[in-house]
Amino acid sequence: MNKEFNTIVVIGSQWGDEGKGKIIDIISQNADAVVRFNGGNNAGHTVIVKDKTFKFRLLPSGIVSEKVINIIATGVIVNLPALVEEIEELEKNGIKIKNLYISDRSPLVLPYHPLLDKFFEEKREKSKIGTTARGIGPAYSDYIARDSLRIGDLLDKEYFIERITQIYDFKSKILSEESLGYKIKEIYNSQIEAIEKLSKKGVIITDTSKLINDLIDSGKKVLFEAAQGTLLDIYYGTYPYVTSSFTIAGGVCVGAGIGPQKIKKIIGVIKGYTSRVGEGPFPSEIHDSIAEYIREKGQEYGTVTRRPRRVGWLDLVALRYAKRINNFTSIAITKLDVLSGLEKLKVVVGYRYKGKLIDEFPSSLNVLKDCEPIFEEIPGWKENLLGILDISRLPQNTIKYLEMIEKELDTKIEIIGTGPERNDIIIVKDPWEL
Ligand code: GDP
Ligand code: IMO
Ligand code: MG
Numbered sequence: 001m002n003k004e005f006n007t008i009v010v011i012g013s014q015w016g017d018e019g020k021g022k023i024i025d026i027i028s029q030n031a032d033a034v035v036r037f038n039g040g041n042n043a044g045h046t047v048i049v050k051d052k053t054f055k056f057r058l059l060p061s062g063i064v065s066e067k068v069i070n071i072i073a074t075g076v077i078v079n080l081p082a083l084v085e086e087i088e089e090l091e092k093n094g095i096k097i098k099n100l101y102i103s104d105r106s107p108l109v110l111p112y113h114p115l116l117d118k119f120f121e122e123k124r125e126k127s128k129i130g131t132t133a134r135g136i137g138p139a140y141s142d143y144i145a146r147d148s149l150r151i152g153d154l155l156d157k158e159y160f161i162e163r164i165t166q167i168y169d170f171k172s173k174i175l176s177e178e179s180l181g182y183k184i185k186e187i188y189n190s191q192i193e194a195i196e197k198l199s200k201k202g203v204i205i206t207d208t209s210k211l212i213n214d215l216i217d218s219g220k221k222v223l224f225e226a227a228q229g230t231l232l233d234i235y236y237g238t239y240p241y242v243t244s245s246f247t248i249a250g251g252v253c254v255g256a257g258i259g260p261q262k263i264k265k266i267i268g269v270i271k272g273y274t275s276r277v278g279e280g281p282f283p284s285e286i287h288d289s290i291a292e293y294i295r296e297k298g299q300e301y302g303t304v305t306r307r308p309r310r311v312g313w314l315d316l317v318a319l320r321y322a323k324r325i326n327n328f329t330s331i332a333i334t335k336l337d338v339l340s341g342l343e344k345l346k347v348v349v350g351y352r353y354k355g356k357l358i359d360e361f362p363s364s365l366n367v368l369k370d371c372e373p374i375f376e377e378i379p380g381w382k383e384n385l386l387g388i389l390d391i392s393r394l395p396q397n398t399i400k401y402l403e404m405i406e407k408e409l410d411t412k413i414e415i416i417g418t419g420p421e422r423n424d425i426i427i428v429k430d431p432w433e434l
Contacts, residue, residue: 006221008431009252009266010332012229013322015276016247017302017309018269019334019417021045024061024225026415026422027267027431032220033069034062035212037255038245039227040077040109040139041086042132044303048421052093055303058083060225064095069215072102073208075245075255076227077139078151079109080194087201097201103208104152107143109135111190112171115181129241130278132304140244147171151205154195164188209257216262221432224252224263230322238365241280249326264434267414268328270319270405272336275309277302281369284312284348298338299420313375315348316408321361323409330431331409334417336398337424342380345401350374378404385418391426 008027012018025047028034041057047064048054056063058078060070072078087097113135120138121128131137142148147167154160168184177183182190195205215222228247231237236248246254249266253259273294276282286294291311294300300309322328339345351358351371362368381395388394394402394416402413416426 004434005216005262005264006219006432006434007216007224007262007264008222008434009224009226009249009263011226011249011266011268011326011328012232012247013268013270013319013326013328014229014274014315015231015282016227016229017044017275017277017300018229018271019332020226020269021047021056021061022334022417022420022422023267023269023332023415024223025049025064026425026427027223028062028065028068030221030432031062031065031068031223033071033212033215033222034060035071035073035208035222035224035256036060036076036227037073037224038075038247038251039243040134040136041079041082042134042136042243042304043227045225045227046303046420050421054090054093054095057086057304059086059090059100062223062225063090063097063100066095066098069099069101071208071212072100072106073212073256074103074105075251076103076106077109077136077143077245078102078106079134080151080198081190082109082134084194084197087198097203100203101208101211102151102198102203102205104150104155104205105207106151107139108149108151108191109139110149111182111187112180113139113142115179116175119179128279130280132302134304137244151195154191155205157192160191161188212256212258213262216258224256226251230325231318233325236325238280238368241278241365265329265431266326267330267332267431268322268326268411269332269334270314271334272314272339273298274312274315274318275300276312277305277307277309281365282310282312283351283368283371283373284315284318285310286312290342293342294338298335313346313348314405315373317348317351317359317361319405319409323411328409328411330412330414330429331405332415332417333402333405333413336401336416337385337418339380340384341382345378345380346375347378347404348373349376386424388418389426391416391428394426
């Protein structure tokens with residue numbers, strides 16, 4: 001009964017921006033379908049093909065390949081006008097949207113959600129999260145509180161008017177019409193206009209769980225693309241400094257509507273160092289000039305908000321935790337080229353808390369914020385890695401760094417990023433060799 005399924009899940013192992021977009025683009029070239037299963041337009045996934053740079057927020061990063069089926073599954077929270085804008089941008093870049101399916105069960109980000117996001121952040125003052133201000137938290141909260149709409153609700157205009165009126169009346173009892181920022185008619189129009197534009201572009205709103213399961217059952221190669229990273233997961237991340245969705249491998253089942261046994265392979269994407277945007281504890285954060293060096297060389301500026309990203313050394317405590325939560329079956333490591341030229345590299349091998357050694361990632365933020373990292377120093381490498389296509393050609397010290405990661409996480413590295421462009425990559429093992 002144990003049928004073989006051709007499915008790969010790609011997960012961020014750190015605090016997002018690990019380079020998932022590029023890895024998805026590479027793996028999707030031999031996929032039949034790419035599925036985004038969580039988050040919203042807070043995500044920013046970069047794909048660079050020759051001189052063209054694409055930044056995906058809601059669209060699956062496989063869309064550049066044009067031949068794959070692209071699916072925005074139920075777990076994704078959708079800002080419809082933002083999606084239209086993203087598609088139009090892509091069309092300007094010469095990519096025609098084909099084969100795009102969106103779940104009729106996906107919750108909506110309504111026009112007032114980004115306003116509330118900004119408003120709440122202001123009121124939080126010193127305890128602000130540092131959100132992307134895209135309304136993600138307020139929209140997911142409303143959905144869980146059962147005060148929201150799903151895309152499918154728009155397909156029946158009468159029902160949509162009834163529901164939006166109920167929700168708006170309720171919301172305006174709690175919030176002033178002013179803080180909602182929009183009149184009911186404007187909200188209605190914005191959604192109807194967007195859905196009509198999508199329909200004209202041939203986008204199909206459907207039961208994506210059925211579509212995905214049918215594809216998997218017929219032996220098709222289905223790739224699942226996570227947004228954000230494990231440490232931003234609503235349960236397993238550094239709460240409350242997290243996003244509002246399930247960013248981990250378990251999120252695929254919920255977000256895409258598939259059973260756990262349909263997942264064959266889980267690739268953890270790890271940046272060769274660590275970065276974080278927004279607030280929250282970051283034990284391996286670098287505070288000296290090396291941070292500036294890495295930020296500039298790695299162009300560590302938010303894809304969505306352009307905020308400078310905080311940077312730190314590789315944190316093995318956090319990565320072992322990510323391995324446990326996701327059960328990675330292999331690793332894709334990115335941005336190793338950025339570390340070239342550093343004489344010494346550091347990695348966090350443990351934490352010290354009140355004089356005691358900790359080797360598990362703590363759940364309490366109050367503990368984590370006072371954890372002192374225990375570093376191990378390892379020699380760096382001078383050589384430029386750009387253009388290397390074979391692992392055996394990497395400098396000895398780079399290979400040692402990779403072997404150390406494989407040993408610590410007891411997981412093999414399959415893909416190595418050596419630059420931002422699609423072809424700056426070493427494929428150690430074909431990811432579809434399951
Ligand atoms: P994502 O959110 O995980 O998809 O990552 P982002 O796209 O937000 O950020 C990753 C950044 O690193 C982007 O600018 C990518 O173009 C770039 N990038 C990805 N892989 C590599 C790599 O191996 N080397 C270098 N130098 N840049 C990379
Ligand atoms: P990708 O998919 C990095 C961070 C925000 C903030 C926190 C909550 O590109 O890796 P939100 O707007 O989600 O309520 O913000 O989460 N954050 C990300 N950081 N990469 C992302 O996505 C992120 N999406 C959200 O900076 O700290
Ligand atoms: Mg990103």
